[in-house]
Amino acid sequence: MAERRMLSKSLLMDNKFLTLSNDSKSLYLYLLMFADDDGIVKRSIMIDSVLNATNKNYTELEEKGLIIAISGNDEIRVITNWNGIETIREKLYSPTIYLNIRSQLYLRTDYSYTLNKNDPSVFSSADSWVTKGRPKNIKDFNPLIQQHLQEVQDKDGTSTVPVQDKDGTCPSPDKNRIDKYSVDKSRTAQANSEQTKKENKFKYINSSSNGGMGEDASLATTTSTSSIENNATTENKGNSGEKGGVDNRVNNQLDTNNNQDTVSSLFNYLNGISTTDIPKDNKRLANVFDMLINNGYEIEDIQLGIDNIMNVANQMPQYQDKQSLAKLLIQHLPEYTKQTLEQSSSND
Known part of the structure; x- marks a missing residue:
């Protein structure tokens, strides 16, 4: 969490703030200071005792729309206009540990938070x-x-x-x-489009001038694909009508096998550090792993992303079963893997 926060004159001159009692004004400023980078703050005995803050002060802030209370959780509050008050650079931004709270929040066009997903x-x-x-x-x-x-x-x-x-x-x-048919049709079209992009990407890599290595060193495994592709081409030299189909089938099969092995090892790694045992036939999580691999992330980057999420999940009882943990990984693993890679790049 940051050691400094910004305060603007516009905040201090806002009518909602000016009409607060003095005790509630002080409480609001303290909450701003101690909120994490997503504007989520845990009610602190230290803050309450220093300010002599009571439930009445928190209720006043809620009624003015300055903070949001979370149903069933009396400890956590969300700063409603956090994103309008604070601007945090991407390199300095650190995600909240209260991922289950953030998953309940929605952004309005003024970048303020709301719990109402149906807000127009x-x-x-x-x-x-x-x-x-x-x-x-x-x-x-x-x-x-x-x-x-x-x-x-x-x-x-x-x-x-x-x-x-x-x-x-x-x-x-x-x-x-x-209409359900329209949704299914749209999803099928999108899936076909993504598959076409993958095939074109790997065909380009395997046909590049540096022996099948392509421009991305992280996809070096396609070297073997290039060799097999050449063999298949030689064997079918007299039958040009089948050449393209054989090349593509061999190429795609190798890529699929490589991904499956890596996905399987990621499941093994996850279950090795977790108290749960998420089955490898969890297609949604497998798709997340596969997407990260196809986007060029190394297995070590993905494992570090898993580590970071597990550090959060291990502190929360609600993520101790395999269903909720799998859902957490599906929702946040790409984000945490990306941040892991950015942090390692900045350290270099």
Whole structure:
């Protein structure tokens, strides 16, 4: 957690702040100082005793909309306008340890937090916004708002907030409903598109002039693919109609086998440091591992990402079973792996 926080005149001159009691003003400033980089702060006996803060002061801040209370958790508070008050550079940003709290938060177009995912001004979940690098230079929120509303409808089946057309009008109920067939069709098209990109990427690497090594040293394993591809081409020299199909099948099969071995070793590593035993047929987690591998992350980077998440999960009883731990990894492993790589690069 940072040792310094910024305070602006606009905050101190805001009517919500000015109308607070003096005790609640002091409490709010202390909460700002002790909040983590996501604006989440744990209620501290030290703060309460120094300020003689009571539940009444916390309630006053909640009623003014300055902090958010979390249902079922009396210790944690969220600074509502944290992202408007504080600007934290990417290299200095450190994610909250309260990942289960952040997963309940959503971002409005003024970058303030809310627990209401159906708020018409919400454009993203907090987790998704952090994963994308916490951008605060968004020019047009409408496409993001529409995407968020569709995700809510897709997840819940229904939504109390109508999806708007580009002109701001609300369509008919039939148009507002997302048809399951359309969703499945869209997902299939996206999956096919991603598979095509992977195949093209590996074909380019294996046909490069440096013997199949490609431009990325992390994909050096494709050297053997290039050799086998040449052998297959020689054997099918007289049958050009089958050449492309054989090359692609051999190439893709080798890439798939390499990934499967690495994914399997990642499951072994995870279960070796965890008290749970997540089965290797967990397709969603396997897909996350596979995505990270295809994005060029080394197995050591992914393992360090797993280590960082396990350090958080081991402190929280709610992540001690395999279902909740797998969900935590699926949601946050790409983010933590990316941060691990950035930190090691800056140290170099």
